Amino acid sequence: MCVALPGEVIEVKGHTAIVDFSGNRVKAEAGLAEIVPGDRVLVHAGCIIQKLDNSEADIMEDLFREIEELNG
Amino acid sequence: MDKSQVLDFLRNYDGPEVRIMEICGSHTAAIAKSGIRSVLSPKIRMISGPGCPVCVTVTAYIDKLIDLAMYPGNIVVTFGDLIRVPGSVRSMAEAKADGAHIEMVYSPLDMLPMAEKDPDHIYIFAAVGFETTTPVYSMLLLNAEEKGLKNVKLLTSLKTMPEVVNWVSSGKVTGSDGREHPAVDGYIAPGHVCAVSGYRIFEETAEKFSVPFVASNFEATEILMAIYALIKLRGRGVVRNLYGNAVTREGNITAQERVDRFFVQGDCTWRGIGKIAGSAMYLRPEYEHFDVGSRGLDTDYETKGCHCAKIITGEEDSTACPLYRKVCTPENPKGACMVSQEGACFNRFVSGD
Amino acid sequence: MKITMAHGSGGDSTSKLISGVFAKYFSNEYLDKFGDSSVVPGAAKIAMTTDSFVVKPVFFPGGDIGRLSVCGTVNDLLMSGAVPKYLTAGFILEEGLEVSDLEKIVESLQKTAEEAGVQIVTGDTKVVEKGTAESGLIINTSGVGIVPEGIEFGTDKLQTGDKIIVSGNMGDHHAAILGSRLGIENDIKSDAAPLTEMVSRLLESGIKIRAMRDVTRGGLGTVLNEFAESSEKEIRVEEELIPVSPAVRDFCGILGLDVLYMGNEGKMIVVVAPEDEDKAYEIIRGSKYGENAVCIGEVMGESDSPALVLRTEIGGLRKVGPLYGEGLPRIC
Numbered sequence: 001m002c003v004a005l006p007g008e009v010i011e012v013k014g015h016t017a018i019v020d021f022s023g024n025r026v027k028a029e030a031g032l033a034e035i036v037p038g039d040r041v042l043v044h045a046g047c048i049i050q051k052l053d054n055s056e057a058d059i060m061e062d063l064f065r066e067i068e069e070l071n072g
Numbered sequence: 073m074d075k076s077q078v079l080d081f082l083r084n085y086d087g088p089e090v091r092i093m094e095i096c097g098s099h100t101a102a103i104a105k106s107g108i109r110s111v112l113s114p115k116i117r118m119i120s121g122p123g124c125p126v127c128v129t130v131t132a133y134i135d136k137l138i139d140l141a142m143y144p145g146n147i148v149v150t151f152g153d154l155i156r157v158p159g160s161v162r163s164m165a166e167a168k169a170d171g172a173h174i175e176m177v178y179s180p181l182d183m184l185p186m187a188e189k190d191p192d193h194i195y196i197f198a199a200v201g202f203e204t205t206t207p208v209y210s211m212l213l214l215n216a217e218e219k220g221l222k223n224v225k226l227l228t229s230l231k232t233m234p235e236v237v238n239w240v241s242s243g244k245v246t247g248s249d250g251r252e253h254p255a256v257d258g259y260i261a262p263g264h265v266c267a268v269s270g271y272r273i274f275e276e277t278a279e280k281f282s283v284p285f286v287a288s289n290f291e292a293t294e295i296l297m298a299i300y301a302l303i304k305l306r307g308r309g310v311v312r313n314l315y316g317n318a319v320t321r322e323g324n325i326t327a328q329e330r331v332d333r334f335f336v337q338g339d340c341t342w343r344g345i346g347k348i349a350g351s352a353m354y355l356r357p358e359y360e361h362f363d364v365g366s367r368g369l370d371t372d373y374e375t376k377g378c379h380c381a382k383i384i385t386g387e388e389d390s391t392a393c394p395l396y397r398k399v400c401t402p403e404n405p406k407g408a409c410m411v412s413q414e415g416a417c418f419n420r421f422v423s424g425d
Numbered sequence: 426m427k428i429t430m431a432h433g434s435g436g437d438s439t440s441k442l443i444s445g446v447f448a449k450y451f452s453n454e455y456l457d458k459f460g461d462s463s464v465v466p467g468a469a470k471i472a473m474t475t476d477s478f479v480v481k482p483v484f485f486p487g488g489d490i491g492r493l494s495v496c497g498t499v500n501d502l503l504m505s506g507a508v509p510k511y512l513t514a515g516f517i518l519e520e521g522l523e524v525s526d527l528e529k530i531v532e533s534l535q536k537t538a539e540e541a542g543v544q545i546v547t548g549d550t551k552v553v554e555k556g557t558a559e560s561g562l563i564i565n566t567s568g569v570g571i572v573p574e575g576i577e578f579g580t581d582k583l584q585t586g587d588k589i590i591v592s593g594n595m596g597d598h599h600a601a602i603l604g605s606r607l608g609i610e611n612d613i614k615s616d617a618a619p620l621t622e623m624v625s626r627l628l629e630s631g632i633k634i635r636a637m638r639d640v641t642r643g644g645l646g647t648v649l650n651e652f653a654e655s656s657e658k659e660i661r662v663e664e665e666l667i668p669v670s671p672a673v674r675d676f677c678g679i680l681g682l683d684v685l686y687m688g689n690e691g692k693m694i695v696v697v698a699p700e701d702e703d704k705a706y707e708i709i710r711g712s713k714y715g716e717n718a719v720c721i722g723e724v725m726g727e728s729d730s731p732a733l734v735l736r737t738e739i740g741g742l743r744k745v746g747p748l749y750g751e752g753l754p755r756i757c
Contacts, residue, residue, distance in 0.1 A: 003098055003678075003679075003680075003681040004204070004264045004267075005675065005678045005679050006318075007675075015215070021675040021676070021678065021679055022671040022672050022674065022675035023611050023612055023613075023671070023672040023675070024604070024609055024610070024611040024613075024672060024675055024676050024679060025609070025610040025611065026609055026610075026679060027608075029179075029181050029208070029211045029215075031211050031214065031326075031330075032207055032211065032324060032326050032327045032330060033324065033326065033327075034326075040317075042264065042267060042318055043679070044204055044205065044208065044264060045151070045178070045179045045180060045205060045208050046178060046179020046180070046181050046182065046208070047179065047180075047181065047207070047208040047211055049204060049207060049208070049264065049267060049268055049324065049327060050267040050268065050318050050324050050327075052317045052318055053316065053317045053318070053320075054317070059313060059314060059316040060297060060314060063286075063301055063312055063314065064073050064301075066312075067301060067304040067305065068073075070304065070305070070308075071304060079739070079740075104743070105683070105737070105743065106737045106738065106739055106741055106743070107735070107736075107737040107739070107741025107742050107743035108739070108741055109741070110741040110742045110743065111739060111740060111741045178607055178680065292737065292738060292739045292741075293738075293739060296739065402746070402749035403749055413681070418749075421746070422744070422745070422746040422749070423743045423744050423745075
């Protein structure tokens with residue numbers, strides 16, 4: 001039930017943000033996450049449900065190392 | 073291990089049969105769309121779980137929406153997903169043709185300006201969904217309160233994941249070796265439910281049944297990674313996260329607080345499954361004025377012969393249902409799993425399995 | 426000035442509307458006679474088609490209902506190998522419609538007809554009460570085209586190894602209309618266009634065309650399913666080769682729509698013999714509205730259960746059915 005797409009915040013006005021998805025600009029409710037223009041966010045049904053973390057922590061690599069150790 | 077090695081592993085896997093469930097309907101749709109089944113060894117079985125809200129909504133809920141929409145002072149507002157779901161007599165689309173007042177929107181918040189401009193009508197949102205969508209309804213109510221709108225209401229059918237996953241995990245199936253096996257050996261955890269609620273919500277089930285969960289996004293290659301990890305983690309009660317930029321162990325705390333303010337946990341009936349304790353969210357008594365009768369909608373008239381229930385719990389494959397393809401098709405769906413674009417049967421049908 | 430019921434009375438108001446709006450733009454040797462019917466030169470084999478146009482809003486990014494009414498009918502004629510010649514135009518106007526809006530639409534219709542090389546040879550106007558035609562007006566156009574000797578293609582003529590070329594990006598029209606209805610701001614424009622130049626150059630080139638079809642409502646998925654069914658062969662398409670702009674791709678992502686079922690009004694599929702692939706591709710790319718043309722797949726062997734099969738980005742194979750239901754936006 002959960003179609004949500006990552007987009008970029010381009011404007012914040014009070015409770016509302018304008019989020020850009022490759023040139024599609026959608027008004028989204030911004031009351032569930034602290035955001036500023038430039039943030040990447042997940043939008044679901046017209047509402048920002050989470051801010052995306054920009055840190056490039058490689059969780060894939062961590063998990064694969066764990067698996068290798070398990071099976072090693 | 074790089075991506076092509078993972079793909080080779082999954083193609084050539086020849087270990088004991090493994091049953092992987094994607095809980096979320098968006099994963100079901102993504103798996104069908106990317107042809108994942110066709111690249112997996114026959115020893116890896118993908119099962120579509122109960123995470124499509126349309127598929128698990130009882131007919132009493134649809135009937136109630138239609139009753140409300142036929143009443144002259146009401147307007148029922150809904151997502152497109154629900155409009156074709158059969159109730160016990162007819163769907164909302166059919167009721168609309170008979171004059172029911174039904175409007176379709178993309179966001180629940182789109183209902184605010186509608187209600188504001190037209191104070192003489194009651195605007196009722198068909199609030200279906202899981203943990204991902206419940207915070208959106210909280211924001212609708214918060215805005216309605218702020219604007220002092222008295223004509224914004226909800227008919228809720230809000231469900232939560234951990235309880236139903238717990239229920240599925242307790243099931244057993246007979247494997248091709250004739251022995252009893254757990255119904256599911258590993259879960260692809262729903263990415264956006266985890267983004268909101270945190271992956272910690274599955275830790276209890278993981279430990280209790282010694283079954284692994286891996287949270288994933290909705291890209292085909294990431295889903296393949298999750299399947300690989302689940303096979304390797306088989307038998308271990310752990311929850312791991314491959315959706316690092318959106319999912320944390322705790323989730324979105326603000327969203328959880330907003331939900332907690334308006335909603336409280338309760339029991340509800342799942343289509344074809346029955347009652348599961350603590351698996352629903354209802355408006356709190358102090359916010360009951362927003363509710364138009366969401367409690368006690370338990371009646372479910374299932375079409376005779378429909379195996380939806382067995383299919384969404386992984387007990388049976390769509391192709392085992394006597395109605396599948398013969399009388400139940402996307403053009404003339406008998407069960408909810410064929411109506412929804414996220415449904416197990418719809419996706420099996422259109423991808424030609 | 427607004428349209429009133431009197432404009433449909435058949436009396437003076439009707440005449441004034443016809444001379445002031447329709448005749449002003451639609452003028453040619455056949456129509457100017459104002460006869461009960463027009464007598465036009467013909468040929469041994471003619472193609473005929475009709476289509477009604479209901480679209481909300483009537484003005485949308487990249488076009489309007491007038492342009493659409495020509496493109497839809499002209500492209501249908503072209504796909505059967507006909508040279509489009511004459512159109513009829515029937516207008517059902519809703520009481521209250523602004524005459525200035527009607528004039529803009531009529532002007533656009535005439536301009537598109539000129540571009541497509543067709544003449545409007547007869548027409549009709551009716552006025553209906555307010556609330557009857559939600560979008561303000563409905564247009565019907567019928568078209569007649571002349572079929573040259575030696576045209577022998579059709580969806581049942583596909584042969585194993587034939588190449589499938591699409592003339593450009595998928596989904597622009599659908600996304601432009603739906604975006605303006607849902608208030609999603611973007612720069613996506615409808616692709617509504619007459620494909621006369623592209624098709625006549627293909628026909629003149631002498632290449633072996635097996636089948637042509639415009640990709641309208643129902644999208645690529647629905648059209649290629651029809652190809653598979655009538656040829657009794659499998660159609661194999663590479664998902665990654667299907668042309669779609671990033672804006673339309675994300676538009677579909679937001680609303681949970683599938684690019685394969687997005688409608689167009691100025692795109693076609695042409696299936697050609699393998700040896701003619703490069704030539705066909707060059708002709709389309711060199712024609713107006715064909716700059717993004719690409720070969721997306723080929724016709725496979727005979728099949729007991731003919732189908733459209735997509736090879737996905739991970740190398741998976743997936744059968745694609747036709748569009749079911751209305752293709753509604755979803756959040757689930």
